[in-house]
Amino acid sequence: MLQIFQYTFMQRAFLVGTIVGVIAPLVGSFLVAKRYSALADTLSHVSLVGVAAALVARVYPLFGAITASLIVSLGIEQLQKLRTILSESILAIFIYASLGIVSILVSVGSNFNNDLWSYLFGSLTTVTEEQIPVIWGIGILVIICVIAFYRQLVAICLDSNLAQTSGIRSGIIGTLLLVIAALVVSVGLQVVGGLLIGGLMILPVVASWQFGLGFRSSIFLSTIFGIVAVWGGLIAAFYLNLATGGSIILTSLLIFVISLLVNRLWVN
């Protein structure tokens, strides 16, 4: 078992995967509570636009992902204020627009299909030394934001009007949630890829909710599940020669199934 840790690329994979395994369900907890689960998928598709555009422009793909997802997250917030479009329709608009743009960029770009593929399904084992401090920096920033604004984030999950009458500027906090979600999705592209990062944000959360705990305890448990999913997925991928992104998500799914069974058999 220790053989896996002898490889530098696996050490980097565990380092990066661990912080993403924490922040994905940490932010995912608020998205699920606000019934924004589809937002993770929307932002991941948008991030792929940023990656594709960055590859065409030959700039750092992570910056492209972050830029695109931040811009769109703010755009989603503005469109929701219009009240003439359903929230779920807004998300669908951005998903399909992003897919359309990516397909066009792939057709006009040259020789970056392999790079784009790694961002679709993740390429945790190709993380470079230079990426580690960037991803960890973003991760720590996300954690600090959640801790600093925890009360306000919970309030907007209850009800935006209720939050507003508690002195909370629910519009700003809602935007903050979208921004940190965008950051999580962007750094998650490297770990599990754009098509799967939503799973790492949602599955550990739903699994933790099976134990009948309060919100704070559920968040803590979901981050444990996130870390276990990443480590379990990496170990399975290494020894069974499987795709890391898919292995992580399937491990997370297994945790959810076990949690569901535990709920059915013992909690209730």
Added chain:
Amino acid sequence: MSSIISVKDLGYSYSSNTVLQNINFEIQAGEYIALTGPNGGGKTTLIKIILGLIPVNKLTKVNIFGKNPQDFRDWHKIGYVPQSLASTGLDFPITVSELIGNNFQTNSQTKINTAVNIALETVSLLHQKDKLVSHLSGGQRQRAFIARSLVNQPELLILDEPIAGIDAGSQSQFYNLIGNLNQLMGLTIIFVTHDLGALNRWANRIFCVNQTLVIERPDPSQKHGHQH
């Protein structure tokens, strides 16, 4: 007595539909106001305007605790339970103490625990402190949200159709609870409801909203124990 809420010449339209027009009233400290009217008559809109959740033009004179709602910052003076929030429950796991503590504006866990316990004792729900809100009955859930609105010891409590979806027995307990908050603690109450029969016993005045506002007095022969 000082006026807690003052509304003059209020009119509000949305997408060319007139929702409210010529609304004028004042609410004094310690009053119990029953706010009623047909569905779509503007009750919730009026509440949201008073709370600053719906902005109105500056020609309209709406004041809450002497301030324009858009400039109001002393939110600890107000407890608010929005329409249908308690009756439909919550979709995510949150305990009763977490729900109530979330409204208390401090980082001190000791102070939060004390305030939460006081609020829960007021609504007789202390024994459910660590239970998930989603596991409570409709009436208990409603009391949990009341406790949340009381945690900052407000001066004004606004309840928007709080009894929807609650069984008759729990409704009776709920009316008594709110009535006691008004009579024993001097809390100003605005209670939005379709069921005026029960509120005849408690309310000072009845506001009937159907685009315009008609103010009535409850039938004195149906009131008991009212001190004003």
